Amino acid sequence: MEPQAIGTAVQAAFERDARLIADAIKIRYNPLVIDRAEGSRIYDIEGRAYLDFGASWSLAHLGYSNPHVRRAVAAQLEKTMFAGLVSAINQPALDLAEKLVGLVPGDFPKKAWFGLSGSDASEAAQRLIRLATGKPRLISFVGSWHGTTDATMALSGHTAFADVVGGAHVTKVPYPNPYRNPFGGDASRVTDQCLGFLEDYLFATICPPGDVGAIFVETVQSDGGDIVPPPDFLPKLRALCDRHGILLVVDDIKVGLGRTGTMFSYEHGGIAADLVLLGKSLGGGLPLSAIVGRQEILDAGTGVALFTVSGNATCCAAGLATLEVIEREGIVAQAAANGAYLHQRLVETLGRHDIVGDIRGLGMIQGVELVTDRASKAPNQPAAAKIVYRAWELGLILYYAGNWSNVLEITPPLILSREEIDEGVALLDQAFADVLAGRVSDAAVARFAGW
Numbered sequence: 455m456e457p458q459a460i461g462t463a464v465q466a467a468f469e470r471d472a473r474l475i476a477d478a479i480k481i482r483y484n485p486l487v488i489d490r491a492e493g494s495r496i497y498d499i500e501g502r503a504y505l506d507f508g509a510s511w512s513l514a515h516l517g518y519s520n521p522h523v524r525r526a527v528a529a530q531l532e533k534t535m536f537a538g539l540v541s542a543i544n545q546p547a548l549d550l551a552e553k554l555v556g557l558v559p560g561d562f563p564k565k566a567w568f569g570l571s572g573s574d575a576s577e578a579a580q581r582l583i584r585l586a587t588g589k590p591r592l593i594s595f596v597g598s599w600h601g602t603t604d605a606t607m608a609l610s611g612h613t614a615f616a617d618v619v620g621g622a623h624v625t626k627v628p629y630p631n632p633y634r635n636p637f638g639g640d641a642s643r644v645t646d647q648c649l650g651f652l653e654d655y656l657f658a659t660i661c662p663p664g665d666v667g668a669i670f671v672e673t674v675q676s677d678g679g680d681i682v683p684p685p686d687f688l689p690k691l692r693a694l695c696d697r698h699g700i701l702l703v704v705d706d707i708k709v710g711l712g713r714t715g716t717m718f719s720y721e722h723g724g725i726a727a728d729l730v731l732l733g734k735s736l737g738g739g740l741p742l743s744a745i746v747g748r749q750e751i752l753d754a755g756t757g758v759a760l761f762t763v764s765g766n767a768t769c770c771a772a773g774l775a776t777l778e779v780i781e782r783e784g785i786v787a788q789a790a791a792n793g794a795y796l797h798q799r800l801v802e803t804l805g806r807h808d809i810v811g812d813i814r815g816l817g818m819i820q821g822v823e824l825v826t827d828r829a830s831k832a833p834n835q836p837a838a839a840k841i842v843y844r845a846w847e848l849g850l851i852l853y854y855a856g857n858w859s860n861v862l863e864i865t866p867p868l869i870l871s872r873e874e875i876d877e878g879v880a881l882l883d884q885a886f887a888d889v890l891a892g893r894v895s896d897a898a899v900a901r902f903a904g905w
């Protein structure tokens with residue numbers, strides 16, 4: 455297949471973008487200019503079609519044009535452009551809160567809080583935990599991504615935020631990465647090594663557990679490189695929290711609502727979270743985030759974590775419709791089955807390339823870690839940038855992520871069919887072949903710094 459050339463309309467938009475849009479908001483991998491999208495296909499302003507293996511960073515669980523969600527939004531807009539939640543009540547927010555409170559695991563009184571973007575949910579959770587517990591410290595994991603406000607960057611442990619100074623109250627713990635055990639050795643003891651470091655060493659030295667309000671965790675560390683910890687991690691983490699009276703906050707902003715093959719990702723570990731953070735896919739593409747969990751935390755203060763447009767009726771109507779479709783159409787089971795198929799196809803097809811160090815995932819989040827060679831496992835960032843760029847030229851959208859920007863991240867819409875999985879994996883394989891044959895120049899990707 456021949457790569458697509460950048461057309462004049464795309465080129466013009468790309469130049470206007472460079473002139474007009476702040477670099478602060480950009481992580482660009484190619485000059486995709488979205489005009490419209492349907493299902494799992496995106497069309498650019500020149501009419502070219504792209505299969506989407508990224509779902510706009512795991513946002514488009516139901517693709518881009520689900521009719522039920524669109525109708526629900528349109529019906530709400532017909533009634534009013536805006537109905538807020540801060541100083542009035544709106545029915546869609548009540549309905550969505552009731553739905554979420556009913557769905558979230560945990561046999562304790564729960565409530566819901568609404569925001570606009572995953573970052574504000576992690577930020578508000580921190581504030582409410584401090585108010586509710588009176589404890590000043592928090593724990594998170596190296597490699598985690600909890601948001602891009604100042605407080606959530608400080609909470610995060612991603613290399614992209616390594617120069618963010620702040621968050622002295624946050625202690626960061628190694629994440630049990632089976633492919634790159636932070637303590638050395640194989641994966642067999644990595645959970646115990648990481649949690650033992652926290653409990654036996656950090657708690658006994660710089661981080662008294664009685665001062666810790668909560669541990670924030672991603673059950674699959676997504677932007678950190680699509681790392682799936684061993685199955686014993688979540689139950690052991692929950693038990694550790696319980697031993698020390700520490701709250702467990704699961705950040706399900708990226709992998710919640712079905713992506714991993716369960717509605718909430720931590721159901722794989724058979725545990726409940728004290729708070730779960732949701733965002734991205736929750737609004738079906740409209741800005742919506744939520745915290746759902748223990749009532750006493752979410753009621754820790756009145757009016758202490760709000761925005762003028764939080765919990766607005768339109769976004770909540772979209773959220774409710776999204777959940778209805780996920781449940782009614784069996785999207786969670788489909789993600790489990792098709793995710794296993796996707797994983798198998800990736801292993802069969804890409805596993806033969808020497809630069810592939812590891813292929814891992816859970817349901818419809820898969821990561822392909824690129825290395826210079828399998829023995830050294832040295833991260834191969836240039837190959838990741840070139841493969842993602844070539845994939846775009848071939849008609850496939852995906853991104854790379856990870857602490858060393860060397861992991862191809864595959865988070866397609868959950869509605870992707872098996873035929874589309876085959877098509878996307880074949881395009882990716884072609885992108886590998888082209889890059890390995892030297893058909894993508896350094897200059898072609900130089901304009902796309904990525905991250």
Ligand SMILES: Cc1ncc(COP(=O)(O)O)c(C=O)c1O
Pocket residue numbers: 511571572573574576599600601602672676677705706707708733734
């Ligand atoms: C796990 C996780 N938490 C929080 C966030 C922040 O969400 P947002 O960028 O939508 O504010 C992200 C974004 O990538 C994420 O992946």
